[in-house]
Amino acid sequence: MTENQTPPRIHVLAKPVGAICNLACAYCFFLDKELLYPGSSFRMTDEILDTYIRQLIEAHRTKEVTVAWQGGEPTLMGVDFYRRAIELQNEHRRPGMTFENTMQTNGTLLDDEWCQFLKENNFLIGISIDGPRELHDAYRVDKGGKPTFDEVMRGLRLLQKHGVEYNILVTLNRINADHPLEVYRFLRDDAGTDWMQFIPVVERINEDGRTLYQEGATVSERSVTPEQFGRFLSATFDEWVRNDVGEMFVQTFEATLRNWMRLPSSGMCVFEPTCGLGLALEHNGDLYSCDHFVEPQYLLGNIQETHIMELVASDQQRAFGQGKLDALPRACRQCDFLFACHGECPKNRFLTTSEGEHGLNYLCEGWKAFFHHVDRPMQMMASLMRKGRPATEVMRILAQGDARLEAALASAGRNDPCPCGSGLKFKHCHGKRGGDGKQRAEAKTSTALDSA
Ligand code: SF4
Numbered sequence: 389m390t391e392n393q394t395p396p397r398i399h400v401l402a403k404p405v406g407a408i409c410n411l412a413c414a415y416c417f418f419l420d421k422e423l424l425y426p427g428s429s430f431r432m433t434d435e436i437l438d439t440y441i442r443q444l445i446e447a448h449r450t451k452e453v454t455v456a457w458q459g460g461e462p463t464l465m466g467v468d469f470y471r472r473a474i475e476l477q478n479e480h481r482r483p484g485m486t487f488e489n490t491m492q493t494n495g496t497l498l499d500d501e502w503c504q505f506l507k508e509n510n511f512l513i514g515i516s517i518d519g520p521r522e523l524h525d526a527y528r529v530d531k532g533g534k535p536t537f538d539e540v541m542r543g544l545r546l547l548q549k550h551g552v553e554y555n556i557l558v559t560l561n562r563i564n565a566d567h568p569l570e571v572y573r574f575l576r577d578d579a580g581t582d583w584m585q586f587i588p589v590v591e592r593i594n595e596d597g598r599t600l601y602q603e604g605a606t607v608s609e610r611s612v613t614p615e616q617f618g619r620f621l622s623a624t625f626d627e628w629v630r631n632d633v634g635e636m637f638v639q640t641f642e643a644t645l646r647n648w649m650r651l652p653s654s655g656m657c658v659f660e661p662t663c664g665l666g667l668a669l670e671h672n673g674d675l676y677s678c679d680h681f682v683e684p685q686y687l688l689g690n691i692q693e694t695h696i697m698e699l700v701a702s703d704q705q706r707a708f709g710q711g712k713l714d715a716l717p718r719a720c721r722q723c724d725f726l727f728a729c730h731g732e733c734p735k736n737r738f739l740t741t742s743e744g745e746h747g748l749n750y751l752c753e754g755w756k757a758f759f760h761h762v763d764r765p766m767q768m769m770a771s772l773m774r775k776g777r778p779a780t781e782v783m784r785i786l787a788q789g790d791a792r793l794e795a796a797l798a799s800a801g802r803n804d805p806c807p808c809g810s811g812l813k814f815k816h817c818h819g820k821r822g823g824d825g826k827q828r829a830e831a832k833t834s835t836a837l838d839s840a
Pocket residue numbers: 657658659662663664665666678679680712732733734735
Protein backbone atom coordinates (compact mmCIF):
# COMPACT_ATOMS: atom_id res chain seq x y z
CA MET A 389 0.00 0.00 0.00
CA THR A 390 1.46 3.38 -0.98
CA GLU A 391 0.97 6.59 0.91
CA ASN A 392 -1.23 8.15 -1.73
CA GLN A 393 -3.67 5.24 -1.54
CA THR A 394 -4.60 6.36 1.96
CA PRO A 395 -6.38 9.58 2.93
CA PRO A 396 -4.33 12.20 4.83
CA ARG A 397 -6.54 11.83 7.88
CA ILE A 398 -9.37 9.65 9.12
CA HIS A 399 -12.00 9.98 11.78
CA VAL A 400 -12.56 7.06 14.14
CA LEU A 401 -15.21 6.86 16.85
CA ALA A 402 -13.69 4.66 19.53
CA LYS A 403 -15.98 2.82 21.93
CA PRO A 404 -13.90 1.74 24.93
CA VAL A 405 -16.95 0.24 26.69
CA GLY A 406 -18.67 -0.93 23.50
CA ALA A 407 -22.42 -0.50 23.70
CA ILE A 408 -22.58 -0.46 27.51
CA CYS A 409 -24.43 2.50 29.01
CA ASN A 410 -25.76 3.50 32.42
CA LEU A 411 -28.93 4.82 30.79
CA ALA A 412 -31.54 3.12 28.62
CA CYS A 413 -32.78 5.79 26.23
CA ALA A 414 -35.75 4.23 24.48
CA TYR A 415 -34.59 5.11 20.96
CA CYS A 416 -30.90 4.22 21.33
CA PHE A 417 -29.87 2.22 18.27
CA PHE A 418 -26.64 1.13 19.88
CA LEU A 419 -27.75 -0.73 23.03
CA ASP A 420 -28.63 -3.88 21.05
CA LYS A 421 -25.05 -4.00 19.71
CA GLU A 422 -24.13 -5.63 23.01
CA LEU A 423 -25.50 -8.81 21.41
CA LEU A 424 -22.61 -8.81 18.92
CA TYR A 425 -20.13 -9.59 21.72
CA PRO A 426 -21.70 -12.19 24.03
CA GLY A 427 -19.69 -12.76 27.21
CA SER A 428 -17.40 -9.77 26.61
CA SER A 429 -16.12 -7.64 29.50
CA PHE A 430 -16.74 -4.56 27.32
CA ARG A 431 -13.58 -2.82 28.46
CA MET A 432 -10.78 -1.78 26.13
CA THR A 433 -7.50 -3.22 27.38
CA ASP A 434 -4.31 -1.19 27.72
CA GLU A 435 -2.79 -3.22 24.90
CA ILE A 436 -5.59 -2.35 22.46
CA LEU A 437 -5.57 1.28 23.56
CA ASP A 438 -1.82 1.48 22.90
CA THR A 439 -2.18 -0.19 19.48
CA TYR A 440 -5.05 2.11 18.58
CA ILE A 441 -3.37 5.40 19.52
CA ARG A 442 -0.14 4.39 17.76
CA GLN A 443 -1.92 3.33 14.58
CA LEU A 444 -4.21 6.36 14.58
CA ILE A 445 -1.15 8.62 14.68
CA GLU A 446 0.54 6.61 11.92
CA ALA A 447 -2.62 6.95 9.83
CA HIS A 448 -2.34 10.77 9.87
CA ARG A 449 -0.22 12.79 7.48
CA THR A 450 -1.70 15.95 8.99
CA LYS A 451 -0.36 17.56 12.17
CA GLU A 452 -3.82 17.67 13.77
CA VAL A 453 -5.30 14.44 15.06
CA THR A 454 -8.82 14.09 16.42
CA VAL A 455 -9.29 11.32 18.97
CA ALA A 456 -13.02 10.73 19.39
CA TRP A 457 -14.51 8.76 22.28
CA GLN A 458 -18.03 7.44 22.24
CA GLY A 459 -20.18 4.61 23.47
CA GLY A 460 -22.39 3.37 24.96
CA GLU A 461 -21.34 5.77 27.67
CA PRO A 462 -17.58 6.39 27.50
CA THR A 463 -17.28 7.88 31.01
CA LEU A 464 -18.05 4.39 32.40
CA MET A 465 -14.41 3.59 31.61
CA GLY A 466 -13.30 5.93 34.41
CA VAL A 467 -11.06 8.96 34.16
CA ASP A 468 -7.80 6.98 34.53
CA PHE A 469 -8.37 5.28 31.19
CA TYR A 470 -8.35 8.66 29.48
CA ARG A 471 -5.33 9.83 31.49
CA ARG A 472 -3.54 6.83 30.02
CA ALA A 473 -4.85 7.69 26.52
CA ILE A 474 -3.32 11.17 26.84
CA GLU A 475 -0.03 9.63 28.04
CA LEU A 476 0.04 7.38 24.99
CA GLN A 477 -0.72 10.29 22.67
CA ASN A 478 2.30 12.11 24.10
CA GLU A 479 4.43 8.99 23.88
CA HIS A 480 3.66 8.24 20.21
CA ARG A 481 3.23 11.75 18.82
CA ARG A 482 5.36 13.03 15.97
CA PRO A 483 7.00 16.46 16.43
CA GLY A 484 4.50 19.29 15.96
CA MET A 485 1.48 17.03 16.21
CA THR A 486 -1.53 18.32 18.14
CA PHE A 487 -4.48 16.31 19.46
CA GLU A 488 -8.09 17.17 19.95
CA ASN A 489 -9.89 14.68 22.16
CA THR A 490 -13.66 14.70 21.83
CA MET A 491 -16.21 12.76 23.85
CA GLN A 492 -19.94 12.20 23.41
CA THR A 493 -21.54 11.65 26.80
CA ASN A 494 -24.94 11.61 28.48
CA GLY A 495 -23.33 13.79 31.17
CA THR A 496 -24.82 11.99 34.16
CA LEU A 497 -21.52 10.66 35.57
CA LEU A 498 -19.56 13.89 35.35
CA ASP A 499 -18.13 15.30 38.57
CA ASP A 500 -15.48 17.88 39.53
CA GLU A 501 -12.61 15.43 39.00
CA TRP A 502 -13.84 14.57 35.51
CA CYS A 503 -14.35 18.18 34.56
CA GLN A 504 -10.90 19.25 35.84
CA PHE A 505 -9.35 16.51 33.72
CA LEU A 506 -11.42 17.44 30.65
CA LYS A 507 -10.50 21.10 30.98
CA GLU A 508 -6.79 20.44 31.56
CA ASN A 509 -6.64 18.28 28.46
CA ASN A 510 -8.82 20.49 26.21
CA PHE A 511 -11.50 17.91 25.57
CA LEU A 512 -14.46 18.96 23.45
CA ILE A 513 -17.56 17.42 24.99
CA GLY A 514 -20.81 16.64 23.22
CA ILE A 515 -23.60 16.33 25.77
CA SER A 516 -26.97 14.84 24.84
CA ILE A 517 -30.03 16.87 25.83
CA ASP A 518 -33.34 16.54 24.01
CA GLY A 519 -34.89 19.82 25.14
CA PRO A 520 -36.63 21.05 28.29
CA ARG A 521 -37.53 18.59 31.04
CA GLU A 522 -40.71 16.98 29.63
CA LEU A 523 -39.26 16.61 26.14
CA HIS A 524 -35.91 15.32 27.37
CA ASP A 525 -37.45 12.84 29.79
CA ALA A 526 -39.84 11.41 27.19
CA TYR A 527 -37.19 8.92 26.03
CA ARG A 528 -33.95 9.67 27.89
CA VAL A 529 -34.43 7.50 30.96
CA ASP A 530 -32.19 5.33 33.12
CA LYS A 531 -32.25 1.54 33.43
CA GLY A 532 -35.14 1.76 35.88
CA GLY A 533 -37.14 3.98 33.50
CA LYS A 534 -36.57 7.07 35.66
CA PRO A 535 -36.13 10.52 34.13
CA THR A 536 -32.59 11.87 33.72
CA PHE A 537 -33.08 15.58 33.08
CA ASP A 538 -31.82 16.74 36.48
CA GLU A 539 -28.68 14.61 36.33
CA VAL A 540 -27.85 15.75 32.80
CA MET A 541 -28.33 19.40 33.68
CA ARG A 542 -26.10 18.92 36.72
CA GLY A 543 -23.43 17.54 34.37
CA LEU A 544 -23.88 20.48 31.99
CA ARG A 545 -23.54 23.02 34.80
CA LEU A 546 -20.32 21.31 35.94
CA LEU A 547 -18.89 21.55 32.43
CA GLN A 548 -19.81 25.23 32.37
CA LYS A 549 -18.37 25.83 35.86
CA HIS A 550 -15.03 24.37 34.84
CA GLY A 551 -14.96 26.12 31.47
CA VAL A 552 -14.91 22.85 29.49
CA GLU A 553 -15.67 23.33 25.81
CA TYR A 554 -18.92 21.61 24.89
CA ASN A 555 -21.78 21.45 22.47
CA ILE A 556 -25.26 20.00 22.77
CA LEU A 557 -26.54 17.12 20.69
CA VAL A 558 -30.31 16.85 20.31
CA THR A 559 -31.87 13.71 18.92
CA LEU A 560 -35.02 14.62 17.03
CA ASN A 561 -37.72 12.11 17.75
CA ARG A 562 -41.49 11.76 17.33
CA ILE A 563 -42.13 13.81 20.49
CA ASN A 564 -39.67 16.71 20.64
CA ALA A 565 -39.73 17.31 16.85
CA ASP A 566 -43.17 18.90 17.25
CA HIS A 567 -41.68 21.59 19.51
CA PRO A 568 -38.93 23.29 17.50
CA LEU A 569 -38.98 26.70 19.17
CA GLU A 570 -39.31 25.24 22.64
CA VAL A 571 -36.26 23.05 22.05
CA TYR A 572 -34.15 25.72 20.36
CA ARG A 573 -34.95 28.48 22.84
CA PHE A 574 -34.38 26.16 25.79
CA LEU A 575 -30.91 25.29 24.52
CA ARG A 576 -30.06 28.91 23.78
CA ASP A 577 -31.67 30.69 26.74
CA ASP A 578 -31.78 28.15 29.59
CA ALA A 579 -29.04 25.63 28.86
CA GLY A 580 -26.89 28.54 27.68
CA THR A 581 -25.15 26.91 24.75
CA ASP A 582 -24.04 28.54 21.52
CA TRP A 583 -23.41 25.31 19.56
CA MET A 584 -25.91 22.58 18.83
CA GLN A 585 -26.54 19.73 16.46
CA PHE A 586 -29.76 17.94 15.58
CA ILE A 587 -29.65 14.21 14.87
CA PRO A 588 -32.83 12.60 13.49
CA VAL A 589 -33.95 9.37 15.14
CA VAL A 590 -34.67 6.86 12.36
CA GLU A 591 -34.95 3.53 14.10
CA ARG A 592 -35.61 0.53 11.88
CA ILE A 593 -37.29 -2.38 13.61
CA ASN A 594 -36.13 -5.88 12.69
CA GLU A 595 -38.55 -8.81 12.45
CA ASP A 596 -37.66 -9.87 16.00
CA GLY A 597 -38.52 -6.38 17.29
CA ARG A 598 -34.87 -5.42 17.84
CA THR A 599 -32.84 -2.66 16.16
CA LEU A 600 -29.63 -4.64 15.69
CA TYR A 601 -29.48 -4.57 11.88
CA GLN A 602 -30.39 -2.02 9.19
CA GLU A 603 -33.18 -4.14 7.73
CA GLY A 604 -36.68 -3.58 6.38
CA ALA A 605 -38.61 -0.36 6.03
CA THR A 606 -40.51 -0.37 9.31
CA VAL A 607 -39.57 2.38 11.69
CA SER A 608 -40.40 2.58 15.38
CA GLU A 609 -43.07 4.91 16.72
CA ARG A 610 -40.23 6.86 18.35
CA SER A 611 -38.73 7.81 14.99
CA VAL A 612 -39.15 11.33 13.69
CA THR A 613 -41.41 11.52 10.64
CA PRO A 614 -39.96 13.15 7.50
CA GLU A 615 -42.59 15.86 7.64
CA GLN A 616 -41.87 16.64 11.30
CA PHE A 617 -38.17 16.74 10.52
CA GLY A 618 -38.63 19.30 7.73
CA ARG A 619 -40.92 21.43 9.87
CA PHE A 620 -38.55 21.33 12.85
CA LEU A 621 -35.54 22.43 10.82
CA SER A 622 -37.50 25.14 9.00
CA ALA A 623 -38.97 26.63 12.16
CA THR A 624 -35.66 26.67 14.04
CA PHE A 625 -34.01 28.14 10.95
CA ASP A 626 -36.50 31.03 10.90
CA GLU A 627 -35.72 31.82 14.53
CA TRP A 628 -31.98 31.54 13.91
CA VAL A 629 -31.81 33.54 10.69
CA ARG A 630 -33.74 36.45 12.24
CA ASN A 631 -31.89 36.61 15.56
CA ASP A 632 -28.83 34.46 15.97
CA VAL A 633 -26.65 34.29 12.86
CA GLY A 634 -23.03 34.49 14.00
CA GLU A 635 -24.00 33.94 17.64
CA MET A 636 -25.46 30.44 17.61
CA PHE A 637 -23.84 27.62 15.65
CA VAL A 638 -26.34 25.06 14.44
CA GLN A 639 -24.43 22.36 12.64
CA THR A 640 -27.07 21.67 9.95
CA PHE A 641 -27.42 25.37 9.11
CA GLU A 642 -23.67 25.94 8.94
CA ALA A 643 -23.21 22.89 6.71
CA THR A 644 -26.13 23.94 4.48
CA LEU A 645 -24.62 27.40 4.07
CA ARG A 646 -21.29 25.87 3.10
CA ASN A 647 -23.13 23.83 0.48
CA TRP A 648 -24.95 26.90 -0.84
CA MET A 649 -21.54 28.59 -1.10
CA ARG A 650 -20.36 25.56 -3.07
CA LEU A 651 -17.41 25.02 -0.72
CA PRO A 652 -15.56 21.72 -1.17
CA SER A 653 -16.90 20.20 2.05
CA SER A 654 -19.94 20.86 4.23
CA GLY A 655 -18.33 19.39 7.33
CA MET A 656 -21.17 16.86 7.78
CA CYS A 657 -20.63 13.35 6.46
CA VAL A 658 -24.31 12.89 5.61
CA PHE A 659 -24.03 15.69 3.01
CA GLU A 660 -20.85 14.37 1.36
CA PRO A 661 -21.06 12.51 -1.98
CA THR A 662 -19.21 9.46 -0.62
CA CYS A 663 -18.52 7.84 2.76
CA GLY A 664 -15.63 5.83 4.10
CA LEU A 665 -13.54 8.15 6.26
CA GLY A 666 -15.59 7.97 9.47
CA LEU A 667 -15.08 4.59 11.10
CA ALA A 668 -16.05 2.94 14.37
CA LEU A 669 -13.70 1.03 16.67
CA GLU A 670 -15.14 -1.46 19.12
CA HIS A 671 -13.65 -2.11 22.58
CA ASN A 672 -11.85 -5.25 21.35
CA GLY A 673 -10.12 -3.64 18.37
CA ASP A 674 -12.71 -4.54 15.73
CA LEU A 675 -12.97 -1.79 13.12
CA TYR A 676 -16.28 -1.17 11.29
CA SER A 677 -17.10 0.87 8.20
CA CYS A 678 -19.09 3.48 10.16
CA ASP A 679 -20.68 4.03 13.54
CA HIS A 680 -24.06 3.44 11.91
CA PHE A 681 -22.93 0.15 10.40
CA VAL A 682 -21.59 -1.79 13.36
CA GLU A 683 -22.86 -5.07 11.92
CA PRO A 684 -20.98 -8.25 11.01
CA GLN A 685 -21.06 -7.59 7.27
CA TYR A 686 -19.39 -4.20 7.75
CA LEU A 687 -16.59 -5.50 9.98
CA LEU A 688 -13.29 -4.62 8.28
CA GLY A 689 -10.99 -6.51 10.63
CA ASN A 690 -9.21 -6.16 13.95
CA ILE A 691 -6.45 -3.59 14.44
CA GLN A 692 -4.38 -6.10 16.39
CA GLU A 693 -4.13 -8.21 13.24
CA THR A 694 -4.24 -5.62 10.46
CA HIS A 695 -3.08 -2.00 10.57
CA ILE A 696 -5.86 0.57 10.62
CA MET A 697 -4.43 2.21 7.45
CA GLU A 698 -4.70 -1.06 5.58
CA LEU A 699 -8.29 -1.55 6.76
CA VAL A 700 -9.26 1.99 5.70
CA ALA A 701 -7.67 1.49 2.27
CA SER A 702 -9.19 -1.99 1.82
CA ASP A 703 -11.39 -2.81 -1.16
CA GLN A 704 -14.22 -3.46 1.25
CA GLN A 705 -14.07 0.03 2.76
CA ARG A 706 -13.59 1.70 -0.61
CA ALA A 707 -16.67 -0.11 -1.92
CA PHE A 708 -18.60 0.99 1.17
CA GLY A 709 -17.58 4.63 0.63
CA GLN A 710 -18.24 4.63 -3.11
CA GLY A 711 -21.54 2.79 -2.60
CA LYS A 712 -23.13 5.98 -1.29
CA LEU A 713 -22.69 7.60 -4.70
CA ASP A 714 -23.23 4.54 -6.89
CA ALA A 715 -26.50 3.55 -5.21
CA LEU A 716 -28.19 6.94 -5.64
CA PRO A 717 -31.64 6.46 -7.14
CA ARG A 718 -32.61 8.48 -10.21
CA ALA A 719 -34.87 10.67 -8.07
CA CYS A 720 -31.75 11.91 -6.25
CA ARG A 721 -29.62 12.19 -9.37
CA GLN A 722 -32.24 14.49 -10.88
CA CYS A 723 -32.99 16.39 -7.68
CA ASP A 724 -32.37 20.16 -7.55
CA PHE A 725 -30.84 19.73 -4.11
CA LEU A 726 -28.41 16.95 -4.94
CA PHE A 727 -25.53 19.43 -4.53
CA ALA A 728 -26.50 19.89 -0.87
CA CYS A 729 -27.92 16.53 0.12
CA HIS A 730 -26.24 13.79 -1.91
CA GLY A 731 -28.99 11.42 -0.86
CA GLU A 732 -28.08 11.89 2.83
CA CYS A 733 -26.96 8.91 4.91
CA PRO A 734 -27.16 5.44 3.30
CA LYS A 735 -28.55 4.02 6.55
CA ASN A 736 -31.76 5.98 5.89
CA ARG A 737 -32.17 4.93 2.26
CA PHE A 738 -34.85 2.29 2.47
CA LEU A 739 -37.84 3.76 0.65
CA THR A 740 -38.92 3.03 -2.92
CA THR A 741 -39.29 5.94 -5.34
CA SER A 742 -42.49 6.61 -7.32
CA GLU A 743 -40.71 4.94 -10.26
CA GLY A 744 -40.28 1.78 -8.21
CA GLU A 745 -36.55 2.21 -7.59
CA HIS A 746 -35.23 1.18 -4.19
CA GLY A 747 -32.96 3.41 -2.11
CA LEU A 748 -34.75 6.71 -1.61
CA ASN A 749 -33.97 8.32 1.71
CA TYR A 750 -36.64 8.03 4.42
CA LEU A 751 -36.04 11.70 5.32
CA CYS A 752 -36.19 12.94 1.72
CA GLU A 753 -39.49 14.75 2.06
CA GLY A 754 -38.22 16.57 5.15
CA TRP A 755 -34.90 17.52 3.61
CA LYS A 756 -36.61 18.82 0.47
CA ALA A 757 -39.03 20.93 2.51
CA PHE A 758 -36.13 22.37 4.51
CA PHE A 759 -33.95 23.07 1.46
CA HIS A 760 -36.87 24.80 -0.31
CA HIS A 761 -37.59 26.82 2.79
CA VAL A 762 -34.04 28.09 3.27
CA ASP A 763 -33.08 28.48 -0.37
CA ARG A 764 -33.49 32.24 -0.63
CA PRO A 765 -31.97 33.23 2.74
CA MET A 766 -29.13 30.82 2.03
CA GLN A 767 -28.59 32.41 -1.38
CA MET A 768 -28.55 35.78 0.29
CA MET A 769 -26.01 34.79 2.96
CA ALA A 770 -23.82 33.08 0.37
CA SER A 771 -23.94 36.19 -1.80
CA LEU A 772 -23.06 38.45 1.15
CA MET A 773 -20.09 36.30 2.02
CA ARG A 774 -18.86 36.13 -1.57
CA LYS A 775 -18.83 39.94 -1.53
CA GLY A 776 -16.73 39.87 1.64
CA ARG A 777 -19.63 41.01 3.83
CA PRO A 778 -20.67 39.17 7.01
CA ALA A 779 -23.56 36.70 6.78
CA THR A 780 -24.98 38.42 9.88
CA GLU A 781 -26.25 41.23 7.61
CA VAL A 782 -29.05 38.91 6.58
CA MET A 783 -30.76 39.65 9.91
CA ARG A 784 -30.92 43.41 9.22
CA ILE A 785 -32.19 42.86 5.69
CA LEU A 786 -34.91 40.50 6.86
CA ALA A 787 -35.93 42.89 9.64
CA GLN A 788 -36.25 45.77 7.13
CA GLY A 789 -38.37 43.57 4.86
CA ASP A 790 -40.53 42.55 7.83
CA ALA A 791 -41.12 46.19 8.76
CA ARG A 792 -42.05 47.08 5.16
CA LEU A 793 -44.47 44.17 5.02
CA GLU A 794 -46.04 45.08 8.38
CA ALA A 795 -46.64 48.63 7.13
CA ALA A 796 -48.16 47.40 3.85
CA LEU A 797 -50.40 44.93 5.69
CA ALA A 798 -51.58 47.66 8.05
CA SER A 799 -52.73 49.88 5.17
CA ALA A 800 -54.17 47.20 2.82
CA GLY A 801 -57.90 47.26 2.02
CA ARG A 802 -59.95 44.07 2.38
CA ASN A 803 -60.30 43.60 -1.37
CA ASP A 804 -56.74 44.67 -2.26
CA PRO A 805 -54.22 42.06 -3.41
CA CYS A 806 -52.37 40.87 -0.32
CA PRO A 807 -49.03 42.71 0.05
CA CYS A 808 -47.28 39.42 0.77
CA GLY A 809 -47.45 38.56 -2.93
CA SER A 810 -49.52 35.40 -2.51
CA GLY A 811 -51.87 36.46 -5.36
CA LEU A 812 -54.86 36.21 -2.99
CA LYS A 813 -57.07 39.04 -1.88
CA PHE A 814 -55.98 40.52 1.45
CA LYS A 815 -59.21 39.36 3.12
CA HIS A 816 -58.47 35.76 2.09
CA CYS A 817 -54.81 35.91 3.12
CA HIS A 818 -53.17 38.02 5.83
CA GLY A 819 -56.37 39.97 6.36
CA LYS A 820 -58.21 36.82 7.35
CA ARG A 821 -59.23 36.78 11.01
CA GLY A 822 -56.87 34.45 12.96
CA GLY A 823 -54.44 34.44 9.94
CA ASP A 824 -52.00 31.62 9.45
CA GLY A 825 -48.79 32.39 11.34
CA LYS A 826 -46.72 30.04 9.25
CA GLN A 827 -47.84 31.67 6.02
CA ARG A 828 -47.05 35.03 7.55
CA ALA A 829 -43.53 34.05 8.54
CA GLU A 830 -42.85 32.60 5.11
CA ALA A 831 -44.20 35.70 3.46
CA LYS A 832 -41.93 37.85 5.62
CA THR A 833 -38.85 35.98 4.52
CA SER A 834 -39.85 36.03 0.88
CA THR A 835 -40.77 39.71 0.82
CA ALA A 836 -37.63 40.74 2.63
CA LEU A 837 -35.47 38.87 0.18
CA ASP A 838 -37.37 40.14 -2.84
CA SER A 839 -36.76 43.69 -1.81
CA ALA A 840 -33.15 43.22 -0.73
S1 SF4 B 1 -22.94 5.88 6.44
FE1 SF4 B 1 -23.98 7.77 7.11
S2 SF4 B 1 -23.06 8.27 9.09
FE2 SF4 B 1 -21.71 6.80 8.06
S3 SF4 B 1 -20.17 8.07 6.98
FE3 SF4 B 1 -21.84 7.63 5.54
S4 SF4 B 1 -23.24 9.36 5.71
FE4 SF4 B 1 -21.92 9.41 7.52
